Amino acid sequence: MQYVINLIQTKKSGVDELDIKLAEEKLGAIFPEQYKELFKLVNNAEIGEWILYPIKDHRNPKKTWDDVVRQNIEVIEEGMSKDLIAIGDDGSGDKICLKINNGKMEDVIYLWYHETTEIDEYAPNLEGFIILISEENGDFDDE
Numbered sequence: 001m002q003y004v005i006n007l008i009q010t011k012k013s014g015v016d017e018l019d020i021k022l023a024e025e026k027l028g029a030i031f032p033e034q035y036k037e038l039f040k041l042v043n044n045a046e047i048g049e050w051i052l053y054p055i056k057d058h059r060n061p062k063k064t065w066d067d068v069v070r071q072n073i074e075v076i077e078e079g080m081s082k083d084l085i086a087i088g089d090d091g092s093g094d095k096i097c098l099k100i101n102n103g104k105m106e107d108v109i110y111l112w113y114h115e116t117t118e119i120d121e122y123a124p125n126l127e128g129f130i131i132l133i134s135e136e137n138g139d140f141d142d143e
Contacts, residue, residue, distance in 0.1 A: 004127050005038075007134040010046040015039055015055045023055045026069045027085055029100045032107045034126040035087070048133040050096060052088040079117045084110065096122065096129065 020039060024030050031039075038045065044054035053068040068087060075086045075095060085105055086095040093114035098105035107125040112118075123129035 004130040004134075005041055007130050008042055008045045008047055010042065010044060012043045012045075012054075014041045015043050015057045016059075019055050019057055022058075023067070023069055027072060028103070029085060030104045032098065032105055032126065034107065035098070035105070038126060047130050048137045049090045050088050050133060051091070052096075053086070078114060080112055081117075081119075084112060084119070086112065 017036075017040070020031065020036055038052075039055055043057060045052045053071045054063075054066070056065075056067040056069070057063065068085075071089075072086055076082060078093075080086065080095070080097070083100050084097040085100060086097050088096045095112045095114070097110045097112050097119065099108065099110065100106075108121055109123040109126060109129045110119045111122040113120075123132050
């Protein structure tokens with residue numbers, strides 16, 4: 001994730017392993033390794049128009065009151081499948097998600113459309129998602 005950290009527009013400090021584990025417990029599934037690596041570096045990352053939901057930070061809970069756990073309680077009410085975990089949105093209601101398989105979230109990033117509740121595979125993993133969005137926005141230079 002260090003490779004793509006410069007493509008992320010926000011630089012809020014990352015969270016501890018303890019905070020990640022607490023979020024996993026509340027969501028009932030384990031995050032992929034790339035997700036954990038990223039959130040140890042930066043919390044609430046902004047990638048193009050996409051904002052990844054923060055993980056509640058025990059060092060400053062007021063700044064992370066709206067976290068990935070709370071967002072997933074709300075999104076189930078909107079009709080999202082219970083085998084998906086929403087990890088971010090673009091402000092329009094569409095969400096990027098991870099699928100749960102045997103208590104673990106898979107690497108593949110899916111796009112969930114709030115108007116139709118359909119999903120499409122969007123990127124092979126979080127790093128691929130960051131690169132893809134950065135390329136679309138003209139932010140990526142692979143030199």
